[in-house]
Amino acid sequence: MSATATPELKNSGLQGQVAGKTAICAVNQTELIYRGYEIADLAANATFEEVAYLLLIGAKPSASELASFKKELIAERQLPALVTEVIRKTATLPNAVPMDILRTAVSVLGHLDPQCQDVSKEADLAKAKRLTAKIPTIIGHMQNVIDGRDIVEPDPSLDHAANLLYMMTGTKPSAEAAHVMDVSLVLYAEHDFNASTFTTRVIAGTLSDMHGAVAGGIAALKGPLHGGANEAAMDMLKEIKVDTASGTMNVEQWMQRAFTEKRKLMGFGHRVYKNGDHRATILNDLGRAVAEKQGPDSTKWFDMGDQVQAIMLRDKNIFPNVDFPCGMTYFVMGIPVPQYTPIFVASRITGWAAHIIEQHSNNKLIRPIAEYVGPTNLRWK
Numbered sequence: 001m002s003a004t005a006t007p008e009l010k011n012s013g014l015q016g017q018v019a020g021k022t023a024i025c026a027v028n029q030t031e032l033i034y035r036g037y038e039i040a041d042l043a044a045n046a047t048f049e050e051v052a053y054l055l056l057i058g059a060k061p062s063a064s065e066l067a068s069f070k071k072e073l074i075a076e077r078q079l080p081a082l083v084t085e086v087i088r089k090t091a092t093l094p095n096a097v098p099m100d101i102l103r104t105a106v107s108v109l110g111h112l113d114p115q116c117q118d119v120s121k122e123a124d125l126a127k128a129k130r131l132t133a134k135i136p137t138i139i140g141h142m143q144n145v146i147d148g149r150d151i152v153e154p155d156p157s158l159d160h161a162a163n164l165l166y167m168m169t170g171t172k173p174s175a176e177a178a179h180v181m182d183v184s185l186v187l188y189a190e191h192d193f194n195a196s197t198f199t200t201r202v203i204a205g206t207l208s209d210m211h212g213a214v215a216g217g218i219a220a221l222k223g224p225l226h227g228g229a230n231e232a233a234m235d236m237l238k239e240i241k242v243d244t245a246s247g248t249m250n251v252e253q254w255m256q257r258a259f260t261e262k263r264k265l266m267g268f269g270h271r272v273y274k275n276g277d278h279r280a281t282i283l284n285d286l287g288r289a290v291a292e293k294q295g296p297d298s299t300k301w302f303d304m305g306d307q308v309q310a311i312m313l314r315d316k317n318i319f320p321n322v323d324f325p326c327g328m329t330y331f332v333m334g335i336p337v338p339q340y341t342p343i344f345v346a347s348r349i350t351g352w353a354a355h356i357i358e359q360h361s362n363n364k365l366i367r368p369i370a371e372y373v374g375p376t377n378l379r380w381k
């Protein structure tokens with residue numbers, strides 16, 4: 001629940017302000033580029049491992065560079081026993097949600113990492129690879145514990161996205177499911193100075209360590225105004241389905257009620273993209289293709305999503321962001337809703353780590369100033 005706003009404390013949220021320089025990513029209405037490559041090109045032609053290499057190392061890998069990078073990731077997938085134990089314990093706590101369990105597990109990984117306190121470029125890169133490799137395993141083990149199944153260990157024969165899906169279920173995914181997951185990881189990998197990445201840079205800017213910065217990034221990403229929107233968008237569609245199932249209300253009426261209540265619709269709007277999110281159409285098309293193969297029980301979500309999107313555009317001129325199709329896509333793939341944002345982390349870890357390395361290598365403490373609007377001239381005695 002949010003507190004009542006105080007008018008004199010209304011903030012711009014730094015909207016439109018340049019807060020620093022980066023050579024990693026550019027986000028604007030006409031393009032989204034990772035180190036010079038356009039997102040549609042990467043989504044169509046690059047794998048997640050290639051994009052991870054591009055972001056972390058700074059250039060497209062050669063075939064041999066990619067092969068050794070993949071080998072390094074596969075070799076680092078296993079979790080220390082203590083981390084699995086912590087996942088087991090925290091997953092049964094009444095207030096623990098998957099994003100919090102993931103945050104705690106990343107903190108524990110920091111305690112066990114021999115280079116935890118080393119903020120040199122070499123140490124940061126080694127830790128970035130370890131975190132990229134291990135975060136899917138944290139998600140998989142956590143889902144195994146939640147489902148009450150034996151822990152599914154990583155399968156070295158599977159690529160990153162396929163292995164993530166496999167560890168969550170114990171079943172090898174279809175080629176299509178692995179591909180859709182892979183593309184979603186490519187789309188989520190990086191997005192310049194978004195809230196969570198900026199958080200990681202602020203933490204890294206004090207010369208604090210990568211695991212701490214990533215734990216902060218996870219906390220920032222969890223919120224429904226940021227990464228948590230992919231879960232919230234699907235929860236909203238489920239709510240619309242329940243409310244319209246009785247026949248007393250249709251989607252149009254549900255939306256008009258939401259507008260009257262001044263409700264924020266999850267998976268819509270964006271701080272930078274005011275005319276559409278480059279990533280949303282790519283994921284919507286892939287998700288709908290999965291749904292169409294499954295039949296009407298799956299396509300109904302995309303049909304409802306189309307209606308919601310059309311009404312938002314007609315009445316509010318607000319476009320969906322990537323989290324809206326992501327919610328529906330992961331849902332028809334059978335992924336439990338509370339794992340959508342942890343999966344976002346499994347991708348964004350590469351962008352965060354690239355920014356932490358960039359910040360540490362070109363460091364200047366991030367410390368803006370505030371405009372004071374509080375009382376003055378008060379006396380204690």
Ligand SMILES: CC(C)(COP(=O)(O)OP(=O)(O)OC[C@H]1O[C@@H](n2cnc3c(N)ncnc32)[C@H](O)[C@@H]1OP(=O)(O)O)[C@@H](O)C(=O)NCCC(=O)NCCS
Nearest residue numbers: 224225226229263264265266267268269270271318321323
């Ligand atoms: C992402 C978000 C925080 C960006 O916010 P922002 O740049 O600060 O823009 P604002 O929230 O000030 O929105 C501007 C206007 O559009 C409206 N608006 C923006 N997103 C909206 C949404 N999802 N549903 C309904 N109205 C929305 C606001 O109410 C505001 O209207 P007003 O000027 O009449 O008050 C915002 O669009 C949002 O909350 N979206 C839902 C959460 C979400 O999907 N987050 C994932 C982002 S990738």
